[in-house]
C-alpha cells in the first residue's frame with residue numbers, strides 16, 4: 332500500500348475511534364490514563380520511556396497520542412540529526428543540557444552496534460566545527476562527553492575559502508530523523524495500550540477530566556497551544572545532495588553565518604539558515620542560492636553533487652530555557668485541574684537531547700501520577716521494548 336493510502340487509512344481508523352475516546356471512562360482500578368500531544372522525536376521518545384517503565388513496573392495504563400502531524404511530516408523528520416547539543420536558552424543549566432546530551436550520545440552509540448542501525452538511521456561520524464576568530468567561544472561544554480575531542484590544526488581547514496582560524500574535531504553520532512521517528516512510531520503502534528489520533532489540539536481543556544496526565548511535546552506548537560510567547564521559530568532551510576565521497580561532517584561559523592555539510596545515512600545534508608522569528612516553511616530561492624554558494628566554498632567537490640531534495644523547518648526555540656517541568660493546569664471552564672508534564676523548546680538540538688529529556692520527563696510523569704518508585708530504564712530493556720510486542724496491555 333502506498334504512503335498516501337496508508338495515511339488515509341490511518342486517519343479513517345483514528346477518526347472512527349475518536350468518539351469512543353471522548354466517551355471512554357476508566358474501567359479498571361488503578362489504571363493510568365495518559366494523553367501525549369506531539370509525535371516528533373520528543374513526544375515519541377517520552378512516550379516510549381514512560382510506557383516501558385509502566386510495563387516494567389506492572390502499572391496498568393492506556394495512552395492516547397494526539398498529533399497534527401506524524402512521521403514523515405514532523406520537524407524531527409526533516410532535521411539532519413547530527414548530535415551536537417546546544418544550550419537552548421541562557422537559563423537552561425549547562426550541567427543539565429550536558430547530562431541530556433551525554434545520555435543521548437550513549438544511547439545512540441549503543442544503537443549503532445545493533446544490526447538495525449542503518450535501517451533506523453543511526454551512524455557514527457567524526458568531523459569538524461570550524462570558526463572565524465570572532466565567532467569562536469572556546470571549547471564546547473560537552474567536550475568531555477564525547478570520544479576523541481581535540482583542537483583542529485590549521486592544515487585541517489587549509490583550502491577552505493572562509494576566513495577560518497580555529498576549530499575542533501570529535502566523534503559524533505548521526506540520527507537521521509525520518510528513519511528514527513518511523514522506528515519509534517512503528518514500535519509504539521505495535522502496543523495495544525497505545526492509540527494514535529491525527530488531530531490538532533486547540534486547548535488542554537479538551538483533556539480535562541479525561542486523563543490522569545498529559546505529556547505536552549508539541550515543539551513550536553506550544554506557542555499557540557499554551558499561548559507561550561517565549562516560544563519562537565528559528566527557520567532552517569537545507570538541501571540534500573548525493574555525495575557518497577563525503578565521510579566527515581563540517582560545520583563552519585563565520586561572521587554571523589553558518590554553513591554545514593553533514594553526511595546522513597541516505598544523503599548528505601547541506602545548509603543552512605538560522606532566521607529568528609521567521610515562521611515560513613516555504614523554501615526560498617534566495618536561501619537556496621546562498622546555501623549553495625557557501626557550501627561550495629566549504630566543500631568545493633559538492634559542485635559535482637546531484638541535488639536530490641530540499642526542506643525547510645522551524646527550530647522550536649524558547650527564550651531562556653527548554654521547558655521540561657510539571658504543571659498543575661487549571662481549567663477555568665470546568666473548574667478542574669489537569670496534571671501536565673511539558674517537554675518542549677529544544678531549538679536546534681532536539682535529536683541531540685531527546686533520550687536524556689525523555690528520561691527526565693518520565694521521572695516527572697511518575698511524580699504527577701503519584702507513583703512512589705523512581706523510573707529507570709536500562710538500555711538493553713529499552714531496546715528489547717522497542718523491538719518487541721506488548722506484554723502488558725489494558726486494551727486487550
Ligand SMILES: Cc1cc2nc3c(=O)[nH]c(=O)nc-3n(C[C@H](O)[C@H](O)[C@H](O)COP(=O)(O)OP(=O)(O)OC[C@H]3O[C@@H](n4cnc5c(N)ncnc54)[C@H](O)[C@@H]3O)c2cc1C
Pocket residue numbers: 368369370371372373374397398399400401405406407408409410411412413414415530531532533548549550551552553556566567568569603643644645646647675676677678679680681682683684
Ligand atoms: C533545518 C533544521 C536542521 C536541524 N538539524 C538538527 C540536528 O542536526 N541535530 C539536532 O539535534 N536537531 C536538529 N534540528 C532541531 C530538531 O529538529 C528539533 O529540535 C526537534 O525536531 C524538536 O522535536 P519536537 O518533537 O519537539 O518537535 P516536532 O518534531 O516539531 O514535533 C512536534 C509534534 O507536535 C505536534 N503538534 C504541535 N502542536 C500541536 C497541537 N496543537 N495539536 C496536536 N499536535 C501538535 C506536531 O504535529 C508534531 O507531531 C534541526 C531543525 C531544523 C529546522
